[in-house]
Amino acid sequence: MREKRVQALIGQGEGLRVEFKKCKAVLNRDVYETVCAFLNRSGGDLLLGVEDDGTVAGIDAGQVQRIKNDFTTAVNNPQKISPSCYLSVEEVVIADKTILSIYVPESSQVHRCNGRIFDRNEDGDFDITNNNALVSELFLRKQTTYSENRIYPYVSLDDLRPDVIARARKLAHIQRPGHPWQEMDDFELLKSAQLYMKDYQTGKEGFTLAAVLLFGRDEVILSVLPHFRTDAILRRENLDRYDDRDDIRTNLIDSYDRLMAFVEKHLPDKFHQEKDQRISIRDHIFREVAGNILIHREYLNPFPAKFIIEPQRVYTENSNKPHGYGPISPADFSPFPKNPAIAKVFKEIGRADELGSGVRKLFKYGRIYAGADPLLIEEDIFKMIVPLTVQDTVQDTVQATMQAAMQDERTQKILKFCRTPRKRGEIQEFIGIGNRDYFRKEILNPLLEQGLLHPTIPDKLTSPKQRYYSGLLQPGREESE
Secondary structure, eight states: OHHHHHHHHHHHOSBTTEEEEOOSSSOOTTHHHHHHHHHHTTOEEEEETBOTTSOBOOOOGGGHHHHHHHHHHHHTOTTTEESOOOOOEEEEEETTEEEEEEEEOOOSSOOEETTBOEEEETTEEEEOTTOHHHHHHHHHHHHHHOGGGOEETTOOGGGBOHHHHHHHHHHHHHHSTTOGGGGSOHHHHHHHTTOEEEOTTTOOEEEEHHHHHHHBOHHHHHHHOTTOOEEEEEOSSOSSSOSEEEEEOSOHHHHHHHHHHHHHHHSOOOEEEETTEEEEHHHHHHHHHHHHHHHSOOTTSOOOEEEEEOSSEEEEEEEOOOSSOEEOOTTTOOOOOSSHHHHHHHHHTTSOOSTTHHHHHHHHHHHHHHSSOOEEEESSEEEEEEEOOOOHHHHHHHHHHHHHHHTSHHHHHHHHHTTSOBOHHHHHHHHTOOOHHHIIIIIIHHHHHTTSSEESSTTOTTOTTOOEEOTTSOTTHHHHO
């Protein structure tokens, strides 16, 4: 899949979000200027080993690893790219030649390369350092696009929790011994993480919303965002109410730990052999789910985030600034940072990986955990649905229901059709039923009651955006039948 995407980019040619660099044996000097420009503008794909006209020159076989190492070291060096960034480099073979593919996401910060500010247009990278109007416009655009950058000039260091900052410093050191945070005091650490900024429109400076959410005292967070809440709910016996609940209204680092504790309390663990190590699939999956709820939420939206464990699935919702609509596929999605400063801190302390890797990991381990793909739906409210392995009498019931349903040719057709979420009218038209009331009463409702179909918006069953999907159908089953 990666090769096909890279080939499509090469066929598309260079532009605002695509750049080629020859890099046969060494990195071009202007590679980092392009990284800086992508970060400052709209993100993009950087292909090393491709000439300007799209000819795949490749990288010398003996130099591939060295170029990867040099690039990774440079973009993590604040003397080269400031603030530093974390980018993954993938090897791709095209026509028996190795090139390096690097996806650079748009950043919520303004970045410099060797002390210079670069922006981008269709013609390439350009230095805007001495153009005060363009620099001011860039800073303003970043601050208005990313709400995590909102500045609170009256929040002081005393309003943040020194114990949580100390824990973040310790976790970062565990992830990377000798981490720069070890030598910084609390204010220096927060400033290096871009959590203390200046508003170039008003001249005010101070701690950002991201700083408050990550390290703020509980009363400060709720004063800044009275609606802030992450609701963890267990619905196992009583599906109308709940069997257990954790109403989480604290900083994001402690919120992550409480979500994972809720998972450990209520979901079975499965160990899986990967290479020569045994790993917890449950923790791999829900580490990504918990991180997504906390890192990629639009916090100015009062919609509370929900993490709901049900007998057959885990269902989450969080407010979102969508970049596209509909289900997300790991094969063709482009990762987009919603709160890059928060994501960066989570990565530093080992609570998140590179942008985009979490989706691929979620699909990989979700199939092992439950034998079915998770469902991620990008809308104003972002939804994640992770199927669970159903146990004991519930599983027996579901299996019996599934077997009976599969004997019904019409039901089988519906379940296959609904591997992609469908509207009620689409399903009705697909099976040729003209009477809406009959379809809803005799076909749709029984499938919902039996757990064979699921609504994408369970809290608003009459929503005009409602769709239905067959979450229990084994992935790829229809291809083998």
